[in-house]
Amino acid sequence: MSAAEWVPEGxxxxxxxxxxxxxxxxxLWEPATQVVFSAGNPAAPLMLVGEQPGxxxxxxxxxxxxxxxxxxxxxxAEAGVGVADVxxxxxxxxxxxxxxxxxxxxxxxxxxxxxxxxxxxxxxLQTVRPRLVVCLGASAAKSLxxxxxxxxxxxxxxxxxxxxxxxxxxxxxxxxxxVLRTPAGPEHDEAFGGLVADLRTAARAVAG
Ligand code: SF4
Numbered sequence: 001m002s003a004a005e006w007v008p009e010g011x012x013x014x015x016x017x018x019x020x021x022x023x024x025x026x027x028l029w030e031p032a033t034q035v036v037f038s039a040g041n042p043a044a045p046l047m048l049v050g051e052q053p054g055x056x057x058x059x060x061x062x063x064x065x066x067x068x069x070x071x072x073x074x075x076x077a078e079a080g081v082g083v084a085d086v087x088x089x090x091x092x093x094x095x096x097x098x099x100x101x102x103x104x105x106x107x108x109x110x111x112x113x114x115x116x117x118x119x120x121x122x123x124x125l126q127t128v129r130p131r132l133v134v135c136l137g138a139s140a141a142k143s144l145x146x147x148x149x150x151x152x153x154x155x156x157x158x159x160x161x162x163x164x165x166x167x168x169x170x171x172x173x174x175x176x177x178x179v180l181r182t183p184a185g186p187e188h189d190e191a192f193g194g195l196v197a198d199l200r201t202a203a204r205a206v207a208g
Contacts, residue, residue, distance in 0.1 A: 001026045001116040007123050013042040013087075016123050020093055026116035028094035028109070033058045038089035038124065045206040046081065047130035048072075048088045049121065051139035051175060052113075055104050058095035064088050068177040072136070075176065075192065079199035085206075087128050091143035092117045106177075114143040118164075125165045131206040132158070133168055134199070137175025144170065156198045158205045169205065173198035 003025030008015055017037040023029060036053035039062055056066030064072055076086065092113050097104040121143060135141035138151045144163055151172055159170050174195050182188040
């Protein structure tokens with residue numbers, strides 16, 4: 001399983017986005033409504049990589065427009081990161097879910113989905129050439145850093161790593177949906193504050 005045969009050589013983000021509509025690199029395309037590629041500034045210094053689109057994103061075809069995306073926008077604003085400073089995408093471009101009655105419940109993508117979809121992420125990295133990649137959650141970090149990556153151990157640190165697309169500067173933090181899941185009150189405030197602090201670290205790293 002791999003998206004490689006659908007990824008065009010060269011071309012800009014719009015070319016990649018158009019090509020991804022035909023991708024059959026794994027089975028996730030079939031039950032999903034549509035591919036959800038990326039949004040934001042293709043010349044941005046920061047690339048934010050999430051896990052996969054959610055229910056709202058799948059319906060609208062735009063990443064980070066659901067509740068987790070709205071929380072991310074608030075965290076970015078609080079960290080002083082402007083819209084023009086970010087390009088947002090996901091490690092997996094189709095929504096993986098299970099059906100429960102009329103509801104579609106998020107299902108974490110497996111390692112084989114991350115691997116299958118990685119050619120798109122690699123093409124985006126080569127096209128956007130961000131100064132820093134922020135991995136939102138463990139799935140995005142594992143896609144770029146391998147399955148042994150542990151978010152709890154290395155969260156919030158600016159790392160320089162060799163990857164299949166060459167050396168990258170990366171920082172891993174919580175996925176905004178993990179912050180959303182924390183109960184309202186001090187635990188939630190701490191999780192949100194941690195996400196904001198990590199985004200501030202990322203912003204400082206590209207400004208310096
Ligand atoms: S999830 Fe990725 S590899 Fe799988 S079909 Fe969608 S775009 Fe292709």
